[in-house]
Amino acid sequence: MKKRTIITARSIGFCFGVTKAVELAKKILDKHKCLVSLGDLVHNDLVMTELKEKGMRVVTSISEIKGCPFIIRSHGLPPDILEKVKKQTSIIYDATCPFVKKVQNLIRVLSADKNFIFLVGDSAHPEIKAMKKIAGKNCTIVNPQSNTDFSYIKAARWAIIGQTTLSLNLYRTAITRILKRIPAEKITIFNTICPVSIERQSEALKLAGNVDLLIVVGGRKSSNTEKLVLTGKKINKNTILVETPEEVKKLSFANFQKIGIISGASTDVSCIKEILRILRNHPAQKNHRG
Amino acid sequence: MKKRTIITARSIGFCFGVTKAVELAKKILDKHKCLVSLGDLVHNDLVMTELKEKGMRVVTSISEIKGCPFIIRSHGLPPDILEKVKKQTSIIYDATCPFVKKVQNLIRVLSADKNFIFLVGDSAHPEIKAMKKIAGKNCTIVNPQSNTDFSYIKAARWAIIGQTTLSLNLYRTAITRILKRIPAEKITIFNTICPVSIERQSEALKLAGNVDLLIVVGGRKSSNTEKLVLTGKKINKNTILVETPEEVKKLSFANFQKIGIISGASTDVSCIKEILRILRNHPAQKNHRG
Structure with a gap:
């Protein structure tokens, strides 16, 4: 081998x-x-x-x-x-993350300007919860994966905002669905996905196509980490999430020759280094190297 | 019969x-x-x-x-x-039509605000030609029925504007295609389709489903008339365009019991009255009435 x-x-x-x-x-x-x-x-x-x-x-x-x-x-x-x-x-x-803060300020301006705001994201996530409170009454949370009907909403001006850690692809799908009817005089779509998230999603996509196994290192509660896993899986079904170096020790890598590693935005680089050390000294690998 | x-x-x-x-x-x-x-x-x-x-x-x-x-x-x-x-x-x-004027003023504001403008419509139509000149360099005309690639365009802010006489459905399709990539920080979509056009398209849709033949009365060069024909045809293939009462005299209506009539925005009501008169006294109808 x-x-x-x-x-x-x-x-x-x-x-x-x-x-x-x-x-x-x-x-x-x-x-x-x-x-x-x-x-x-x-x-x-x-x-x-x-x-x-x-x-x-x-x-x-x-x-x-x-x-x-x-x-x-x-x-x-x-x-x-x-x-x-x-x-x-x-x-x-x-x-508060500077990007999240920027979106919060944007929501304040849009609300004052009488826009009805679509917040695309996870209603249970603290980021979206905070944004919803700032937006007030004229706002609705859109689950990017469900097919909600918005035809009951009446407004002249609409704005679409996405959770900063959303996958760009999911955000696009949600926007297309919202736009299926365009009764409003003005709809403004803001690309609020954090640039770091976009960059990592794009790397995950490239890496997933180039390896036998993609390891996404990050927290199980982390939204941006979850989106990296989803993004990787689109290209490579062998995309897994690991949270700690301990988890890596328990895995078998015998079937994988080319392994890619990417991390969520709240993963310390020391954790990744430890995982790399374990992988390089992994028994399965030693055996294969002979 | x-x-x-x-x-x-x-x-x-x-x-x-x-x-x-x-x-x-x-x-x-x-x-x-x-x-x-x-x-x-x-x-x-x-x-x-x-x-x-x-x-x-x-x-x-x-x-x-x-x-x-x-x-x-x-x-x-x-x-x-x-x-x-x-x-x-x-x-x-x-x-200049007040709605067209409103869109022209909007384009002036968006251009000054450094938006890259997508003008969705027919590049040969005088309305779009005038709008393009007002928008200047940072603008491109999007044919709603062709699949142009926009990935070469770099801008932070984008605006989407539609020819006032466009069908709402075609406009939506074009918007979805433009939005397939959302690299811009801000995309604003303006519903610039003239309210009269929207109302008549909606009536054409209803009427087409309810009659054996839909006659759209209007000019062959008229964009809004053309969109009414397209809209009607989506529901009923027996949708025809007639421009003059003379044309109606030459047609046979023997196979149609229920006929709907709608008109473009530049059709004089006297022309429609004349067509109605001809239809009511049409030989084929007289024969059928016995």
């Missing part, structure tokens, strides 16, 4: 927004020794475990904040929740 | 813009006894013949204007041509 090849994607590790959020959290923890976030700061269990070891607390209820410094997670926070947080603590740090 | 039924559409005769243009032309002709237009004022030979009898001249070259009062046709005029016309005559009347 030939020697195994491992191809690592060009864009791996933390994205700009996650780097900023994690660095900010570490800095605060060094100073205050404690920090609270409402839900995970970023969607990656390994990263969250590390932060928790440094004193971070992830709570699910505002009442648990109790005077601790607070950090707004990378996915943003609905304005009403932020108001409630302010009553619990006076020290608030903002780790 | 049962008695023949003739159903006339609710919206027939001149639309608002054509009424305005024809009335203005008649008023000027009463006053000046002469009037020049570059190309047909409206796309209807019967109407044009009537105006020509009153002293109107339709020219194809600016040099033929020679000091006569000039009227801007309902489809609008490119700005550079208008400048040349101004050198030939000092009396200029504007009969």
Whole structure:
């Protein structure tokens, strides 16, 4: 059997927004020794475990904040929740991803300009939840994979916004479906998909076609990681998601000679390095190398 | 055989813009006894013949204007041509359709705001020609029925504009094709299809499904009339275009018991009344009535 090849994607590790959020959290923890976030700061269990070891607390209820410094997670926070947080603590740090922040500001402008807003994304995801609250009444969440009827909505101006971590392909499908009727005088479509997500999806697509197995390293709760897996699977059914180096140890790679590795935006590069080390020293590989 | 039924559409005769243009032309002709237009004022030979009898001249070259009062046709005029016309005559009347005018102003705003503009329509039609000149360099005409590749175009902001007389269905198809790639940060789609066109298309669709034969009365050069025929044919292959009452006299209606009549936006109601009169007294019908 030939020697195994491992191809690592060009864009791996933390994205700009996650780097900023994690660095900010570490800095605060060094100073205050404690920090609270409402839900995970970023969607990656390994990263969250590390932060928790440094004193971070992830709570699910505002009442648990109790005077601790607070950090707004990378996915943003609905304005009403932020108001409630302010009553619990006076020290608030903002780790909202700059791209998410840009979209939130866009939604504010569009709402003030009386646009009816379609938010294409996952209604259970914190990013979309925050955006919906900002948009207010004249807005609806569109599940990109379901065939909702929008004919009941009456408005002169419409805007279409996508969750920043959506796959460009899913976003297109949703837009085409929304546009099937064009009763509005003006429909504005904003390409709000984060440039990092677009770049990684495009790399996943290329890589998937060029390897026997594509490993996507990322959190199981991470939306952008999920979209990378979906994107890879379109080209190569041997596309798998792994969250930790431990998981890699349990897998067999005997059937795969060419392996590709890509990561979600909240995956630390040290985790990828560890996975690469395991893969290179994997027993199956040693055996094959003879 | 049962008695023949003739159903006339609710919206027939001149639309608002054509009424305005024809009335203005008649008023000027009463006053000046002469009037020049570059190309047909409206796309209807019967109407044009009537105006020509009153002293109107339709020219194809600016040099033929020679000091006569000039009227801007309902489809609008490119700005550079208008400048040349101004050198030939000092009396200029504007009969541009109010909807076309609105779209022209919109194009001016979008161009100034650095949008790349897709003009969906017929490149040979005077309306689109005028719009293209207004849009300038950052614009391309999209034939709604051909599959052009737009991937070479680089722009951050895009706008999609449709010829006012386009069928809503064709416009949708063209939009979907343009949107297949969404590299732009912002794409704005304007529903520029004239409300009269939309209403008549919707009536043509309903009527076509309810009759044995649909007669669309209108000019052969008229874009909105052509779209009514296309719309009718989608439901009923027995959809025909007639331009004059004379044409109706030559046809046989023996096989049709239920006939629907609709008209383009530049068809005079007197022409439709004459066609109705002919149909009611048509020999074939008399025979059938016994």
